Structure formats: structure tokens, C-alpha cells
Amino acid sequence: MNWDLFIVAIMAGAANWAFRALPILARTDQIATGGWLERFLSATGPAAVATLFTASILPALSPDLLRLLPVITGTLAVLATYFARRSVVLATLAGALVHGVTVWLVA
Amino acid sequence: MPPTTPHFRDGLLASLPIVIGYVPISFSFGVAATRAGFSVFDAFALSLIIYAGASQFLALALLASGAPVLVAAFTLIAMNLRHLLYGPALMREAGSDATRRHAWAWAWGLTDEVFGQALGSLARGQRFSEAYMFGLGIGAYAAWVSGTVAGALVGGGALDAWPALSAGLGFLLPALFLALLLSISSRRQLPVIVVAGVATVVGTLAVSATTGILLGMLAGAVRGLLRR
Incomplete structure (x- = not known):
């Protein structure tokens, strides 16, 4: 066991648990119902998911069309499948499948 | 008809796209950890104790480059500050009568993807239940830890011969986030x-x-x- 790694892991893990659990246990979502905090928190969810999507797709964007094409086809597959079936699971799998097939075709 | 309360197995089923997305990423983490000179047990411990993908990769980079322990720890902590917002946002969507008796345990599993999936299910009209949160969280956590161990045991180059498969697996998380975004958008x-x-x-x-x-x-x- 690498002890430096273990100490870092314990500190980061304890902070992760605190960040994830304590705001729920402290009922911070019920403070100031109807006020600014409620508007802030109701926007947090969509803002977080939009941010995570942007952050995850950014490294895949490239001026090289051959590298960009699988991203475009995969994204279109997610959009088409979601609007056709309204299923997060199917849309995710379709996006990954079409992305992988496009990489295989352009290779 | 009012929506029924989802059970543990519903949460497990809902974790499936996260599991499919987590396995290749955690597998890559296991490979990266052993390549950086850490043992299989070290890689396993990092995934078990930190359980936050990007900051685990950063931990490897920092420690392998000789960064001081406290600097590395506080960098990782700062990186995960965003998680402070997830619980309140989720519970606000769940409603004021939602129980949170076991939140001290299931909230550990509130990663980016688990949060997104839970929020999406609530936005689609599903009721909140702690059993569902346990199912969702445990499925994802098990996938993350077992994927790490598999990657650390197998070592580098396992997917090098399958670039299309590797690329498709790598696109799972952006695809999941986009699908989740569509499901909660208005x-x-x-x-x-x-x-x-x-x-x-x-x-x-x-x-x-x-x-x-x-x-x-x-x-x-x-x-x-x-x-x-």
C-alpha cells in the first residue's frame, strides 16, 4: 500500500461524502422556499447536466472532419432515438453504437 | 393513476446505462494506475474510497509527479466542490415529503451520472424512494470498483486492438449526459x-x-x- 496515496484517498473520499450527503441531511433544499435559493437550486440540476455534457463532449471536438464525424453521428443518434422512443437507455446505447460504427467505417 | 414507488431493483435496472459507461472508464483507470506504478490494491482502494472518476485520474498524475500529499488532497477536494449542489437540487425535485433517513448512506453514490439519472427519473414523473437510490447507486459503484480491478489486473493495451469498440465505449458518457439533458429540458x-x-x-x-x-x-x- 502506498501511504501517500492512502492519505490523499481518505481526505478526498471524506470530503466527497460530506459534499454529497451533508447538504441533504441539513435540508438545505427547504431553506427559503419560494425565494432566491429555491430558484437557484431548481436551476442547478439542468445547469449541472448541461455542464457535464459540454465538458464531456469538448475533448472530442476537432477541426478534422474525419475525427468529428463520429461525434456528429453519435450525437444525432442520441437525439433521434430520444425523440422517437423517449428512453434515456436506448438513446445512450444508440449514440455509442453509431459513434463506434462510424469510427470503424472511416478508419 | 398516481405513479408507484420505485423499488431497489428498479434502481439497479436504471443504473444499467451508467454501468455500461463506467466499466470502460474505470477499466482505463485501473490500467493507468498500474502503468503509473501503483499496485492493483492501490487502484482498488482509490476507486473504493474516492469514487470520483476525474479526480482519481488527477490523483495518479499528482502523486506520480511527486506533488505534496496535502496539495494533492486539497486539489481533489476543490475539484469535487460541485457535488455540494447535487443533493439539494435532487431533494427539491423529490418534494418536501421525501424521506431522507438513509441519505447518509445512499448519498455516497451521488456521482455526476447517478445524480443525472435520478433527476431525470423524477423529471419524468417517477416518485422518489431511497430504495431506488440505493439500487441506482450500488449498481454504479459496483461497476466502478470492479472495472478498476479488472483494468489493473489486465494491464495496458487491452482495447488497443479494437479501436471502434473503444471509441464507442468512450462516447457512452457524453451520450448519457445528452440523453439526460433531453429528459429534463424544458x-x-x-x-x-x-x-x-x-x-x-x-x-x-x-x-x-x-x-x-x-x-x-x-x-x-x-x-x-x-x-x-
Whole structure:
């Protein structure tokens, strides 16, 4: 066991648990119902998911069309499948499948 | 007919796209950890104790480059500050009567993807239940830890011969986030989503990916304050 790694892991893990659990246990979502905090928190969810999507797709964007094409086809597959079936699971799998097939075709 | 309360197995089933997305990423983490000179047990312990993908990769980079322990720890802690917002946002969507008796345990599993999936299910009209949260969280956690161990045991180059498969697996998380975004989007939330996306791009290009994530979430949430 690498002890430096273990100490870092314990500190980061304890902070992760605190960040994830304590705001729920402290009922911070019920403070100031109807006020600014409620508007802030109701926007947090969509803002977080939009941010995570942007952050995850950014490294895949490239001026090289051959590298960009699988991203475009995969994204279109997610959009088409979601609007056709309204299923997060199917849309995710379709996006990954079409992305992988496009990489295989352009290779 | 009012929606029924989802059970543990419903949560497990809902974790499937996360599991499929987590396995290749955690597998890559296991490979990276052993390549950086850490043992299989070290890789396993990092995934078990930290359980936050990007910061685990960063932990490897920091420690392998000889960064001081406290600097490495506080960098990782700062990177995960965004998780402070997830619980309140989720519980607000769940409603004021939602039970949180076991939140001290299931909230450990509230990663980016688990949060997104849970929020999406609530936005689609599903009721909140702690059993569902346990199922969702345990499925994802098990996939993350077991994928790490598999990667550390197998070592590097396992997917090198299958570039299309590797690319498809790598696209799972962006695809999942996009599908989740579609499931929770509404015309009212559109300005929040646009501001969050733009701020993420600006923060990432100007400073770093971590800054981009923090800036995007905060800017989107602040944009929500301006809503009437």
C-alpha cells in the first residue's frame, strides 16, 4: 500500500461524502422556499447536466472532419432515438453504437 | 393513476446505462494506475474510497509527479466542490415529503451520472424512494470498483486492438449526459442550459476543465436566479 496515496484517498473520499450527503441531511433544499435559493437550486440540476455534457463532449471536438464525424453521428443518434422512443437507455446505447460504427467505417 | 414507488431493483435496472459507461472508464483507470506504478490494491482502494472518476485520474498524475500529499488532497477536494449542489437540487425535485433517513448512506453514490439519472427519473414523473437510490447507486459503484480491478489486473493495451469498440465505449458518457439533458429540458430551463454550456466552454478554454465545470454549473444556477 502506498501511504501517500492512502492519505490523499481518505481526505478526498471524506470530503466527497460530506459534499454529497451533508447538504441533504441539513435540508438545505427547504431553506427559503419560494425565494432566491429555491430558484437557484431548481436551476442547478439542468445547469449541472448541461455542464457535464459540454465538458464531456469538448475533448472530442476537432477541426478534422474525419475525427468529428463520429461525434456528429453519435450525437444525432442520441437525439433521434430520444425523440422517437423517449428512453434515456436506448438513446445512450444508440449514440455509442453509431459513434463506434462510424469510427470503424472511416478508419 | 398516481405513479408507484420505485423499488431497489428498479434502481439497479436504471443504473444499467451508467454501468455500461463506467466499466470502460474505470477499466482505463485501473490500467493507468498500474502503468503509473501503483499496485492493483492501490487502484482498488482509490476507486473504493474516492469514487470520483476525474479526480482519481488527477490523483495518479499528482502523486506520480511527486506533488505534496496535502496539495494533492486539497486539489481533489476543490475539484469535487460541485457535488455540494447535487443533493439539494435532487431533494427539491423529490418534494418536501421525501424521506431522507438513509441519505447518509445512499448519498455516497451521488456521482455526476447517478445524480443525472435520478433527476431525470423524477423529471419524468417517477416518485422518489431511497430504495431506488440505493439500487441506482450500488449498481454504479459496483461497476466502478470492479472495472478498476479488472483494468489493473489486465494491464495496458487491452482495447488497443479494437479501436471502434473503444471509441464507442468512450462516447457512452457524453451520450448519457445528452440523453439526460433531453429528459429534463424544458423551454423554461433553456436559458439556464445555454448559459451553463457557454460558461463551461469559456472556463475550460481560458483556465482548465475543472474550472469550466465549476463555472458552468454556477453560471447556469445564477441565471436561474434571474428567472421570474
